[in-house]
Amino acid sequence: MAVQACVKPKMFDDIDDDDEPIVFKRSNTTSRQNLLNSEIKKSSSQRHDGQSGRQVSGVHSSNGQNSSAQKGKTVPSAKSSAVKSSAAGPEASTSSAKAAPVKSPLANSKGLPSLADRSDHSSKQNTSIVVKQEKHPIKQPAKPISDSEDSEDDKPLSARLSAGLSKKNSNNANKGLSTPTPSSSQAPKPKIIVKKSSEDSDDEVPLSSKFQMKSNAGASASKSYDSDGKKPLASKLQQNGSIMRVNQQKSPTVLNKRPLDKINSSGQSSVKKPKLSNASQSIKDKQVSVKAEPKADDDDHIPIAQRMKKSGSSDSKSLPAKQKVTKVVSSSFKKTTKKSKKVTKKSKYSKSTKMLPSSGEGQKWNTLVHNGVIFPPPYKPHGVKMLYKGKPVDLTPQQEEVATMFAVMLDTDYAKKDKFIENFMNDWRKILGRNHVIQKFNDCDFSPIYEWHQNEKEKKKQMSTEEKKALKEEKLKLEEKYMWAVVDGVKEKVGNFRVEPPGLFRGRGEHPKMGKLKRRIRPNDITINIGKNAPIPECPIPGESWKEVRHDNTVTWLAFWNDPINPKEFKYVFLAASSSLKGQSDKEKYEKARMLKDYIQGIRAAYTKDFVSKDITKRQIAVATYLIDKLALRAGNEKDDDEADTVGCCTLKVENVKCRPPNKLEFDFLGKDSIRYNNVVEVEIPVYKAIGQFQTGKGESDDLFDKLDTSKLNAHLKELMPGLTAKVFRTYNASITLDEMLSRDTKDGNVGEKVVVYQHANKEVAIICNHQRTISKSHAAQMSRLTEKIDELKGILDGLKTDLSRARKGKPPLKDADGKQKRNLTPEALERKIAQTDAKIEKMERDKNTKEDLKTVALGTSKINYLDPRISVAWCKRHEVPIEKIFNKSLLAKFAWAMDVDPSFRF
DNA sequence: GTTAAGACTTGGTCAAACTCCG
DNA sequence: CGGAGTTTGACCAAGTCTTAAC
Secondary structure, eight states: OGGGSOOOTTHHHHHHHHOOOOOOOOOHHHHHHHHHHHHHHIIIIIHHHHHHHHHHHSSSOHHHHHHHHHHHHHHHHHHHHHHHHHHHOHHHHHHHHHHHHHHHHHHHHHOOTHHHHHHHHHHHHHHHHOOOOOOOOOOOOOOOOOOOOOOOOSSOOSHHHHHOOOGGGGGOOOOOTTOOOOOTTTOOOOHHHHHHHHHTOOOOOOTGGGSOOOSOOOHHHHTOOOTTTOOOOHHHHHOOOTTTOOOOOOOOOOSOOTHHHHHHHHOHHHHTTTTOOSHHHHHHHHHIIIIIHHHHHOOTTSOHHHHHHHTTHHHHTTOSHHHHHHHHHHHHHHHHHHHHHHHHHHHHTTTTOOSOTTSSSOOOOSOEEEOOOBOOOOOOOOOOOOEETTEEOOOOHHHHHHHHHHHTTTTSSGGGOHHHHHHHHHHHHHHHOTTOSOOOGGGEEOHHHHHHHHHHHHHHHHSOHHHHHHHHHHHHHHHGGGSEEEETTEEEEBSOOBOOOOEEOOOSSSOTTTTOEEOOOOGGGEEEEOOTTSOOOOOSSTTOOOSEEEOOTTSOOSEEEEOSSSTTSEEEEOBOTTSHHHHHHHHHHHHHHHHHHHHHHHHHHHHHHHTTOSSHHHHHHHHHHHHHHHHOOOOOOOOOTTSOOOOOGGGOBGGGEEEETTTEEEEEEEOGGGOEEEEEEEOOHHHHHHHHHHHTTOOTTSBSSTTOOHHHHHHHHHHHSTTOOHHHHHHHHHHHHHHHHHHHHOOSOOHHHHHHHHHHHHHHHHHHTTOBOOOOTTHHHHHHHHHHHHHHHHHHHHHHHHHHHHHHTTOOOOOOTTSOOOOOOOHHHHHHHHHHHHHHHHHHHHHHHHHHHTTTBOOHHHHHHTSOHHHHHHHHHHHTOOGGGTSOHHHHHHTGGGTTOOTTOOO
16 A cells, blocks of 8 residues: 555656547546545645655655556546547537547657656656556546637637647657656755756656646545535625626625534544645644644634634545545555555655744755756847937947847837936946936937847847757757756756846836846855755856855745845745645645635624724724625735835725715725726625725825734734635635636536636636736737628628529629629538638637637736636546646646546535 | 844736647 | 747746744
8 A cells, every 4th residue: 555655657658658638537436546546645645745745755746646546546437538528428529539539649749748747757756766656557538629729708619629739739748857866755865866857858847747647636635515615705796896897796605604514524533644634734733733732722712713613624625425435445545544654754744844834843845956046148248339419429348238228128118217217327327437428318319229139139030940949959058957956856847047137127017116227146146045965056157156055944945136126125046836845835825725715704704793893903904804805905015115106905095995875985006016906896884884984084195994904914814714814815716716617607518618618717717816917019900800800701791692592593693803703602502601601700709709808807827826726627527628728738737736636626 | 013034926028939820 | 831819938026924133
């Protein structure tokens, strides 16, 4: 039973072979196994969860481990899946089937992206440690077709399916690199590894990711499906927000949550090690240990709501029926697990733990090796002279550099803003010197530089493909060493290893500092954080040196410098999103949100009660919490005067909320990034009244919640549930909405139709979170082009219909627009053509509507930050939708930790 | 209890890369 | 092959939240 351990050795090969896309499928067998695996995993991972992965294996995260195990078992099923698919769903199968063949060829060449990669990595890594390996090939069934990604939402477009195949194969590519190292826990000595990796190129696959695919996963835990559990907030739905909300309402539920019951069932005591659910658990544990022992026991002070949950909470999920099945097995596994765990533990347990404060110290890593950061190249003067009062002006390179920064922005809105110009001129004047000929902005003519720049851009564009490629390779060569770090022996991608180049600050909204010169950052501005025994990165600029070198393993940053615009703030260099460090905290974030599911009822009941509390502070907290819950508002920290004037819940001003009798509220304010939030919502009468009370006697620009700020609010939330803060509600509401919509709206159908359901849910979440994007400049043109095309098709359709009726009477078709005689077709052929044209028109209209519909909605943000990827992965497995249709390459890498979730997982 | 510092997540934009289509 | 359209990923700003300091 080494199960946990890890490794999955050579999957790579296997995978490669297949190349096919991965479809998740679940078969009974599989599921069982999954369960098992999951259990295992859980136990192991969970517990340490934080650390789990890495430590244990040394290499990867827990996932890895599991995966291996699973793989073995799983495989069979997987394979079958392919087959099955056909059997299974009529339509679906077709698509998949089709796809598969096609793809494979491609695949070979490139390899499957994500999966392959992952596997690869894993294998390598594992090696080191390895415990068991089984390899099996997991195969992946058919590849998906990529559908066209269209985004259509609502409509069933059958069409889309067809589209595509393609696309994404390319992704992959990477392969190997991984070099994983063994390392593990303690020993830090990685270097070797590092290098290797670089070779590989790219892969981005995070180690952790590697595994994945399997189907299984923590079944037990996951299971919860409950319908009851989720309770939707009625709220969201209800809103009708003017913005665009759909109105749906789901009121239902909420009422009771099953929590209690379920929870209990699980039986926690035993839980401890064996299966923790994950993060949440870990969190709990930590807390407990740290501060709280007491807590656990005494609930007294804990709010009711909380208490309910206490016990079971996280585990609750696990319990359900499914387990039973598994159980037997599981038990045995557990044992194993445990053992292994122990081992593991030793090594790492302490280590990585996440950041939860409680757990002792927040150590994030044991060894950290990296090469520092790379600086932008020095400025190269172009010598193009700008005009001042119509005459060319000589500028020093430094002066020219700043002038050029402005010149290249001539065609942006920034260049037209007074504040921007003022700040720019102030900083530029400092460089020009007091007596410089250039004094007034209005006498400046930057156009020669602007044109020079446009010209350069054009030249670049005109370069041949080879030239571009060569340039790219050169850059890669230069940057390669900075792209990776080795954390506890595992090679991980670095996120932003390039130091920000100098430029003019582009604040969003009406930022008081826009246009200020963001000066060049030098080594002397940079603090490096690296393992104690690791070699200190060489400073890339000869003759200069780092400001400081630290060895702080309680933080995750590799380097930082003070923001030149706001010296009190820092710019950090972190690992990429695909790293296991980030993955772990991501997972913890979602586990916390899932925990909220068990408390939410109590919390809602509590704040509802406080809407009429005599204590005004309580009332404000209640109403604010309600708004955060129902409208997914952000907390709203206080801001300084030298920042854009935006607000969140706690900083709402009286003028931002208008009461619309009888019980509606209109919100209108600028939120994060100065994105406008404008929504009319129907609220409970007590809330409506309370808002009115908060407004009375205040001026328009006074704070609506004068007794409140985010720290008070969060302190209160923490009393309701451990670790609860305002932002958790956004995550919770987004994920629960996705989960519910998917389970409610997914119908039998082909892959394309299912993807539409997903996109529709995704859009709903984006609307709830107010994720907007600016309408593309060419939107109007694109729309009218679509309309034109549709009209053209309609004209053709009419012509065909005329021809058809003539043909039926035995007459020849009319001449076409050019006066040429058309071919004489049979009525049947014409009918066929008419049907085709009809379908085409329909699809285009759907596309057009979708496009209009989504012109201001950004779907990506919620997918990246708010939707628990396990919901998507499990849904894909349940419905045989290839995960690649939902997640692109980078998302697959980022969510590697979620890939082995059990198909029955529900948020 | 407030403020400040510090660390990390969230978010929109834009240009490059890629896909589609004629 | 070329251009329009779409998607991706880099970029870096702007939030949230915790903890340390007064």
